[in-house]
Amino acid sequence: GAVVSQHPSRVICKSGTSVKIECRSLDFQATTMFWYRQFPKKSLMLMATSNEGSKATYEQGVEKDKFLINHASLTLSTLTVTSAHPEDSSFYICSAPAGVRDYGYTFGSGTRLTVV
């Protein structure tokens, strides 16, 4: 089945630095990638939708300059948390539609970001 590989699974960074999270579609072409943020014991909150070759669409309230999304190829989408602060600490998850005729979605394994 369709697999999205997400890396890193865990990252700790210092305040003020930037962190990049990668999601790769291993056996299919992901023209769209959804990026979610999840707080402890909370649901998934959609942050933005990236489409290959075009600018990402951000949900209301999500800072575009804080969360940079790039989808330069059909197999790679990245989320960069810039000038990270402790409040950016969270679980970040990517997801892509699973196929042309399939209604499903495949999710990455998530990245636990801790900013110290």
Add this chain to the structure above:
Amino acid sequence: GENVEQHPSTLSVQEGDSAVIKCTYSDSASNYFPWYKQELGKGPQLIIDIRSNVGEKKDQRIAVTLNKTAKHFSLHITETQPEDSAVYFCAARGETSYGKLTFGQGTILTVHP
């Protein structure tokens, strides 16, 4: 936009009992309703899904029912096992293919041995 409400927020059952989680949605044009299981520190895993042209779907111990008129859908797990313990999320998607999923708030299911 779509709004999905999920209940209960926590559910505790004895091994072997059944568990039912319910969700309601607001957009009558929604056409796809997946259920996900999420274990601690991992991404969501699809356990079952249903499309709007189907009323019920079953996969071994797991079933989903959809009532389009009432705009609600439910997850049924029979013969629960301790390994079923996890957080379960329902979701709904609007009419446009590959559109955004809207998630419910999640249910923490605990199955006691």
